């Protein structure tokens with residue numbers, strides 16, 4: 001498989017080059033030259049094929065010759081070595097729980113897959129790689145965990161000071177070794193802007209081999225298709241589901257749209273947004289306008305100018321009518337987010353995190369207009385990561401899962417950074 005730049009000013013490359021570079025040299029996102037089709041056999045055997053094997057079948061055409069099949073099988077098995085349960089919440093709605101990975105974030109899958117691919121590639125090349133990543137919350141922890149101790153890879157994480165939850169901050173600032181956390185006095189868009197600028201700065205890129213672990217990177221973006229396949233493995237209704245995806249940078253939903261284009265039977269997508277509604281507004285009006293990020297309770301989705309929107313446009317040949325036929329947008333307020341957490345907990349006992357609550361609210365809205373359909377929402381984080389939102393609403397504390405209890409006694413280690421490019425440049429030129 002070859003990947004071309006959406007800016008059209010850089011030569012196409014293979015999977016290895018695309019995942020080492022992150023972004024194309026012309027600043028564009030890489031996009032695959034073909035969308036592979038799932039075989040009839042695969043779709044027919046969906047609910048009996050083992051999860052790791054399904055992941056391998058889905059990703060193999062995208063990896064091509066860059067990684068031998070036996071190595072890729074191993075990478076896939078490690079990537080999906082935890083549960084992805086589809087849990088009924090009401091008679092019409094189920095939650096696909098994506099928070100059973102090591103950092104309780106759905107981003108664990110992309111981060112684990114990408115780190116293992118880069119680990120494999122770094123065995124063949126001598127120059128060390130620096131993974132530079134901006135996080136609005138969950139990416140940092142998942143990337144830090146995925147790359148911890150991977151030889152030949154240094155990880156630098158930028159996060160907005162005071163805008164990630166305490167547990168999230170511990171996850172990305174306490175590992176040490178090859179992981180450095182830069183605490184930026186600004187918001188997520190500042191972090192993302194600084195990272196983008198570094199990739200285009202020849203002084204930095206001649207000093208270090210930089211790569212991105214944001215969903216810009218094909219090795220982090222594409223394995224997210226697995227979630228949708230795992231959801232369908234467990235789907236028992238006769239008609240394809242409506243799937244609601246809590247969206248920020250739109251990497252996750254864009255991966256779902258890729259799986260759909262490959263033949264996965266999904267009836268409709270709902271792009272669930274918080275007040276950062278640029279894409280939802282586009283779906284409604286046909287006009288896209290990037291914005292400043294607005295801080296909300298679902299902070300991992302506080303993105304004003306989503307990176308992957310360009311990939312969605314590309315997938316549909318920029319035809320708004322085609323996109324909006326398959327994808328609806330929804331804009332969910334903080335008040336509706338907390339009200340949904342409280343109501344669902346009271347009525348069903350199910351405890352949502354703020355991101356899942358946004359998606360559930362959006363799905364309920366859609367289903368109220370399509371009452372014969374059934375839906376899935378992606379529950380992208382464990383509620384314990386957002387105690388300051390969840391606990392006042394339900395009136396009790398959320399028990400900390402064993403997987404992260406050890407974090408609570410660790411000490412944060414970060415480097416404070418002004419939101420100016422000079423500050424980041426100086427750090428990277430050390």
Ligand SMILES: *Cc1c(COP(=O)(O)O)cnc(C)c1O
Nearest residue numbers: 138247248249250251252300380
């Ligand atoms: C990153 C994240 C999202 C948004 O995913 P995108 O792929 O950026 O749209 C949603 N929920 C949680 C918990 C996240 O960490």
